[in-house]
Amino acid sequence: MEHDDVTSFGWATSAVEPHHQYNIPAILHLFPKGGPLNILDVGCGNGYLAAYLSEAGHHAVGIDIAEDGIRIARETYPHLVFELRSAYDRLDDLPGVPADLIVSSEVIEHLFSPRRFLENMYQALRPDGYLILTTPYHGYLKNIAISLANGWDQHHHPEREGGHIKFFSERSLAHILIENGFGQITFRNAGRLPYFWKSIVCRAQKRDSSGE
Secondary structure, three states: OOOOOOOOOOOOOOOOOOHHHHHHHHHHHHOOOOOOOOEEEOOOOOOOHHHHHHHOOOOOEEEEOOOHHHHHHHHHHOOEEEEEOOOOOOOOOOOOOOOOEEEEEHHHEEEEHHHHHHHHHHHEEEEEEEEEEEOOOHHHHHHHHHHHHHOOOHHHHOOOOOOOOOOOOOHHHHHHHOOOEEEEEEEEEOOOOOOOOEEEEEEEEEEOOOOO
């Protein structure tokens, strides 16, 4: 596994994370109709989201590069499959791959190569499969508010080990998705007040190789 170009953080417990609480309703709103679905949770952390989706009746498998996260996920949800994998690794040997749906929550902002990540997600999806991403929201009004409060140092945490290294708007996220073979892009937002949201929540559909 190649982990040098992925930033990560440690996991200490199986407790629900704050981003789960505000992102999950938006993720579920964007779920494709039908089911049960074969779902791959990329960047599953402590396994909470994969377990939540499994309890909703879907078949969910989780991967993460964090050894402590995978250990906690396996101990907490022994009936589910969790693998120590990078978002850049080949995934075609995992149960349920090619997947109907890939969910990757608060991951793409940690990646030095989001294009390589999206290429891999494309390969791991069935034809016409879906990808749902969440990533911290950045928009005009929120950016102005951070600037007026002189808050960019605190917002970006430049002295923190690992953390966020990419910052997407809806426009830039849509552009890179289209560039890597996805279409039918739909956005919702989650957390906090309108236009000061915490997260972008985005669904995109895999197009065939001809771009249709």
